[in-house]
Amino acid sequence: MEPSDRTAPRGGAVTTLDRIDLGCRCRVVGIRASGALRKRLFAMGMVPGADVEAIRVAPLGDPVEYRVKGYALSMRRAEAGLIEVVLEEE
């Protein structure tokens, strides 16, 4: 359940948003979703180039709350898995 159970991706490598540790910042590089969901993600600030930070996980392990474009957005891991990101170097 916890992202940290997996091998944490290192800076520079492309991974997906659902695998980001809490407190880590990353940058969106691609959106694999299509159609309406894709437009929704764009409108909500999940665009290539956006900085995203994982803030908290819901008590039951899903969804996850992210900070993007200065506001809080929560989404399920399923959707976060469609967003490609690279970790930002500290």
Place this chain on the structure above:
Amino acid sequence: MIGIRIALAGNPNVGKTTLFNALTGSRQHVGNWPGVTVEKKTGRINRNGHTIEVIDLPGTYSLTAYSADEVVARDYILEEKPDVVVQVVDATHLERNLYLTTQITELEVPVVIALNMVDEAEATGCTIDRERLSSLLEIPVVRTVGTRGEGLDDLLDAAVREAKTSPHHEHIVGYGNEIEAMIASLVGVLAADKDLGDRYPLRWLAARLLEGDENALAKVKESPVSSRVQDILSGTDLDEYEAAMADRRYDVIAAVLPQVRTAGARSMNVSEMIDRVVTDRYLGIPIFLALMWGAFELTFVVAAPFVALIEAGLAWLSAAVAGWLGPAWLASLVGDGIIGGVGSVLVFVPNIFILFLFLSFLEDTGYLARAAFIMDRLMYAIGLPGKAFIPMLIGFGCNVPGIMAARTIEGEKDRLITILVNPFISCSARLPVYILFAGAFFGAAAGAVVFFLYVLGISTAIGSAKLFRHTILPGESSPFIMEMPPYRLPTVGTSLLHTWSRGAMYVRKAGTIILAGALVVWCLASFPFGVEYGSSESLAGSLGRLLEPLVAPLGFDWKIAVALLFGLVAKEVVVGSLGVLYGTGEEGDALSTALLADPGLSAATALALMVFVLLYAPCLATIATIRKEAGSWRWAGFSVAYGLVLAWTLSLIVGRIAPFFLGGA
């Protein structure tokens, strides 16, 4: 003289309705979560000889509508063409809000920005240079604080001015050579269709087509130029264009922001601290449950003394009325019909108000969004998005707004399921029935019994959702993507106002539908002439005995059958009808005493009855809402039939099992 239509648009939860209420003096529902407003609302103002019509729209993140409420907003702006669009912008979330601005300006409609929530932005030390923003965007920007009614005059002035200076040209995002060339060639093709050109700005339409917007594609589908448009689009990767265009919009915004905004030192964030606790891994769920239980306790404990007070008042009133009024029939009409019927429902006003106070607290603080966040995993298990939890919580107040709130749910099947299970969420109208029967038959355990009913309602909703998901409405649950609003401290004034405006509806209902129901039942109980009031020889008795065989297996007699029949109109009428039929007016006794004295009623029957009232067909208003929201009578009919069958079965089972637990009572 000349009418001007001003549409309030913007992202969800930015304060559109707050401004609308301040501008027009209306009292539309405001709440601190995205998706409160789901229909357009109109208000009128007279100002310097102008009639100004203000239209409050549901919030939307983009003009590519995604959910049913967003469609309402988009279609209004696009098809009804307001004279000016006031985009309400949350000053604390400029970047995302301005994304919508870039889309609205493409519509070539006059726009004014209401820079709202400036108080919150300033509290964090952030300042926004409105003049600079205005000159960069070429749009007037007005400072507003909706909650304090600041900036309303300036806003109206700017809106009227803009509306009058049309035709208009706005600052429009340039998408770069390649895309602009595509847009230009599309515009060239589209221009051949005069009709299309009259209705929509062609550049906007072309840009939307390039983004693969379904709605835009549908618009050109009927047009003679459709095939040529397809030729241009077919050879291209629309997803690529879409990303590039979104990127450009955010680039433009990113270029503007540093020139107009000086970020404050981000102070210690209270919202963040509260969230650490209430969404904590271990504490989150216990806190949620404790809140629910606490609300529930409050509804009973705090209300009890007030209920007793009203009961005493009504008893005095009916005793007094019996003395004053001459003819026996008149005394019976007022005592049995009006006081017995309406009074027995009004007794529970304190409980209802406390319930609404709690619900408005949930909504106004922003906890509602956290509840959806916490419960999402559970909703996923039954095949619904976490947002479906919000209509359920709203449904505890009343199922009608609960069902309306389902509009924010994106997937059509998800929305239907959410609508169909909402009637099982026990609304405030059912509370009087429980309090009456649980109070009369279960004494100290009354609280636990009512809690059981609420849980049964929720379980039925969840079970039915799962059933529908696997049978009539199969599919995957739609994505859960939701903005989490910051916590806001509701003022005592607004909380009381919200509580009052909804509680008043209950009182109004008592004076209208329930009064009418009570009078009809009183007539049925009094005629034909000469029969003993409320006896089985009366019309009510005949009607009841006609229905009795249907509910006899559940242990209900004819009086209950009549009450249940009229309760279809509104569930409080069950209590009102019983109040009339048991004729509590004369003795001045509380209805509960009369029920307890009826040898035909046992604790087990009372429980079965409460289960029946919880589940059987939704009230008329809810049925009409289901029909409207689901779009066909079929679903409304299904909901009624499903509820009746379920109620009958479960209430039979409960009636049979309960005696074992209640010691054969």
